Amino acid sequence: MTEQTQRGSSFVLEVWGEYGCFTRPELKVERMSYPVITPSAARNIFDAIYLEFDPRTRRPAHRWEISRIEILEPVRYVALMRNEVKEKISVPSVRRWMKDPAQLVPILADATKDEVGTDTKGRTQRQTMALKSPRYRIFGHAVLFEEDGALRQKIERSFERRARRGQCIFQPYLGCREFAAAFELVTGTPAVPVPHDEEVGWMLYDVFDLSRPGANTDAPHISLFRASIRGGVLEVPPYHSAAVRKPGGT
Structure with missing residues (x-):
């Protein structure tokens, strides 16, 4: 399938939880969170609400692309010691x-x-530097692998209906599955992001090849981008832009 880049409706979710941890890959042994949710973790929350599958291939018919992340609570870290299975x-x-x-x-x-x-x-104890009470406003839209007007309408209407009702296929989470996330569809006047500026550096964009429909047996396909938070806002470049570094330089 060839991905089509036509952009339809953009949806805005407000997401929050008691804890969050979006692990920096270079600090994997002792988990250290990025200061903000990664695009891949944000995409996973959209996936949890609604993801359409192609009945022929049984693979996703579209993907969610994150365009903007706003930080609504001050960035606060908390040290946790957790038992993890080996x-x-x-x-x-x-x-x-x-x-x-x-x-x-x-x-x-x-x-x-x-x-x-x-x-x-068995288990091992690992130190985790997690985020305390994170809250975000996430902007995302559907990108179809084969553009189809009727299918796009179905995806967008289904997502909006389920998000309004608080329905999800699986429990969304903030980086780690034990850090459950709550969400709601933003429809009114949004809150102002917190005044936070930070040069994050290289940030994980996603762990899958988003240019094609994937499967749970696919090998990792790591992509990165230079993240810069300005006024509590992280602007996320499109996956196919030159700002996103992918294996092979694509």
């Missing part, structure tokens, strides 16, 4: 256990330790 159950393992329950090997939270007392399996 393993996850694989699909092949589950299938083997379904055929032969005797092969079941559970993942234990408190597992064996090596000679120096380090957990070899």
Whole structure:
């Protein structure tokens, strides 16, 4: 499929939660959040409300592109110590256990330790520098992979209806799944962004190739852009612009 760049209606969501963590990839061992939500995390919130799939390919018929993020609460950090799992159950393992329950090997939270007392399996403690009470106003619009007027109308009407009602396919979250997010469709007079200026530097744009319909088996396709917050506003460039760096220099 070839992505069409026609732009339809733009939607504005106000999103907030108790905590948020949008991890800088260069500081992955001990999680350190960006000062603002990333475009990929914002896109995921739009996906949670509505995402249309192509019945022929069973892949997304469109994607949500984020154009602007406004910070509505002061940027505040909080240090958290969390237990994180070191393993996850694989699909092949589950299938083997379904055929032969005797092969079941559970993942234990408190597992064996090596000679120096380090957990070899199970869980590990990690420091997280998260955001406290983040609140954002996010602007986004649908980009169809094959432009179709009737399909665009269906996507935009369905999204607006579900967002107004607070409906979602899965619980939106702010970076980490345990940091649940609330949302509402902005229709009235918006609040003024907080006066925050910061040169963020290279910021994660997305982890998928947004130029084509993706699948959950796709390999990572990391894209980055230079983020600059001015007056509490982060302007996000279009994915296909030269401002977004992608693998291969595309």
